[in-house]
Each structure stands twice: as structure tokens, then as C-alpha cells.
Amino acid sequence: MIPYTIERRADTGVNNVTLGIWLFIASEVMLFGALFSSYALLRVSAPIWPHGFEVLAVWFGAANTVVLSIMTALILRARALDPRAARRLVVAGSALAIVFLLIKGLEWRGEIGNGLVPSVNTFFAMYFTLTGLHALHVIAGLVANAWALMGASRVGEAMTMGRIRSLALYWAFVDVVWLVIFLLFYLT
Amino acid sequence: MTTRWRRGVSAVAAAVWCAAGSTTLACPVCFRIEEGPVTSGVRAAVVVLIGVTVGVLTGFGVFIARFVRRAAAESEP
Numbered sequence: 001m002i003p004y005t006i007e008r009r010a011d012t013g014v015n016n017v018t019l020g021i022w023l024f025i026a027s028e029v030m031l032f033g034a035l036f037s038s039y040a041l042l043r044v045s046a047p048i049w050p051h052g053f054e055v056l057a058v059w060f061g062a063a064n065t066v067v068l069s070i071m072t073a074l075i076l077r078a079r080a081l082d083p084r085a086a087r088r089l090v091v092a093g094s095a096l097a098i099v100f101l102l103i104k105g106l107e108w109r110g111e112i113g114n115g116l117v118p119s120v121n122t123f124f125a126m127y128f129t130l131t132g133l134h135a136l137h138v139i140a141g142l143v144a145n146a147w148a149l150m151g152a153s154r155v156g157e158a159m160t161m162g163r164i165r166s167l168a169l170y171w172a173f174v175d176v177v178w179l180v181i182f183l184l185f186y187l188t
Numbered sequence: 189m190t191t192r193w194r195r196g197v198s199a200v201a202a203a204v205w206c207a208a209g210s211t212t213l214a215c216p217v218c219f220r221i222e223e224g225p226v227t228s229g230v231r232a233a234v235v236v237l238i239g240v241t242v243g244v245l246t247g248f249g250v251f252i253a254r255f256v257r258r259a260a261a262e263s264e265p
Contacts, residue, residue, distance in 0.1 A: 011259045022251070026244050033240030040236040045229025 006162040021166040025173050028137075032177055035130055039184065042122045050123050052185045055116065060107040061186040064100050065178065068138075071096035072175040075168045083157040086164050087149055093171070094145045097138050104135055127185050134181060137174050144170065 008015050014022075043049050052058070071093045078089035108131075111117075111124075118125040148163040 010262055012255055013258055026247060029240060029244050033237060033244075036240070037233045037237040041229040041233035043229070044232040045225040047225065 006158050017162050017166050021169050039126050056186055057107055058186050060103055061182050064103050065182050067096050067100045068175050068178050072171045075171045079165050079168050083161055090145055094142055097142050130181050134177055141171055
């Protein structure tokens with residue numbers, strides 16, 4: 001059994017939680033990598049591929065890019081603060097993640113209302129698959145944030161800060177995936 | 189794995205490679221189609237997936253190398 005410790009191990013240089021989150025992120029990279037590979041296949045082999053900036057609401061995408069980047073910066077900043085201030089930043093970050101989901105929901109509503117559904121073409125099939133999977137990751141991150149905040153009084157400050165540090169890695173990954181999606185779907 | 193065993197496996201792999209010829213190299217999606225949109229698409233997809241896989245494996249390699257270095261430093265008297 002792997003002991004639940006928050007101290008850095010001398011042999012690895014990281015604690016078990018950080019090592020676990022890195023392994024999880026590696027598996028997530030492979031998941032999104034397979035989908036980006038499918039995107040490359042469909043895009044290169046398609047005779048016609050629409051420009052994202054012509055069919056999507058780029059302003060929604062740009063707003064979401066700003067929101068998610070600020071959110072990630074807040075959580076990354078929280079790692080270096082005292083536990084109370086760190087928890088406040090996680091709350092603020094969670095609020096921004098909810099804003100991201102609301103903007104995304106508005107964007108999807110407009111697209112679906114205009115008949116731009118996954119069955120229209122492979123562009124929209126990939127768009128809804130990747131943005132949908134990404135949104136699920138944002139929801140999972142929100143659940144994890146709530147779990148870390150609600151368990152803070154029970155597990156103590158040291159363990160809560162360990163969880164916040166792991167969450168920061170996760171949110172940085174979610175932000176990078178969004179930047180790639182924004183580049184591939186909205187700007188090209 | 190012994191040297192003899194390794195040589196045996198290499199010889200069998202070489203024999204299969206020579207006997208099978210182009211069939212072993214052919215992609216089941218673009219079989220016998222040298223150029224075309226589907227071939228280009230499959231090629232791009234493979235490049236992306238190889239890039240992602242190499243990136244992840246490089247990360248694992250760096251992690252493992254770091255562990256080995258630290259473990260060696262720890263075991264030194």
C-alpha cells in the first residue's frame with residue numbers, strides 16, 4: 001500500500017500526490033493526443049475544411065481563453081501563499097471556471113440554434129467532441145476544487161496545500177489543452 | 189535475454205521482413221494508394237500521435253533518470 005504522505009520523498013524529489021497527478025496528466029495527454037491525431041487525419045484528408053473564424057464565435061473563444069488563463073494563474077499563484085489566502089484564490093478560480101462553462105454553454109446554444117450540430121460535418125463533430133471533453137475536465141476540476149476546499153478543516157493545512165499544488169498542475173494542463181483547441185478550431 | 193536468444197529473434201524478424209516485403213509496410217487504410225488526401229491524412233495523424241507518444245515517453249524517461257540519480261546520491265555513504 002502506498003502511504004499517504006505529504007513530505008517529499010528523498011529518492012523521487014516529489015511527494016506521492018504530485019507523482020500521482022503527473023502520472024494522471026500523462027494518461028490525459030495520451031487521451032487528448034489520440035483525439036488531436038484524429039483531428040489531423042480528418043482535417044488533412046478533408047476536401048473542404050471550414051475556417052473556424054468564419055463559422056464559430058471567435059469572441060466567445062477569446063473570452064474563454066482569457067478567463068481560463070486568469071483562472072490557472074490564480075491557482076498557480078495559490079501554491080506560494082499561506083493556506084487561508086490560497087483557499088481564497090481557489091474559490092476565485094472556481095468562480096472563473098464556472099464563468100468559462102457559462103460562456104461555453106452560451107456558445108453551444110447559439111451554434112446548435114443555428115443548426116451547427118456534430119452531424120453537419122467532421123469539423124463540427126471534432127469541435128463538439130474536443131470542446132465537450134474539455135468542458136468535462138473543467139467540471140471535474142471544479143469538483144476537485146470543492147473537495148479540496150471542503151476537506152480543508154478535516155485534513156489540516158499541510159495536506160490541503162498539497163492538494164492545491166496538485167490542482168494547480170491539473171488546471172495548467174486543462175488550460176494548455178484549451179489553448180491548443182482555441183488555436184486549431186477558432187484561429188485557423 | 190541472452191546474446192544467442194537475441195540473435196535468434198533478430199534472424200526471425202529479418203526473415204519475416206524479407207519474405208513479407210511491401211505487405212508488412214503497407215498501411216491498411218491507404219494500401220497501394222501512394223498519394224491522396226486519405227494517405228496524407230493518415231500520415232499527419234501518425235505524426236501527431238508519434239509526437240505525443242514521444243513527448244510522454246520522454247517525460248517518463250526524464251522522471252526515471254531523475255529517480256536513478258537521486259537514489260544513487262541517497263545510497264552514497
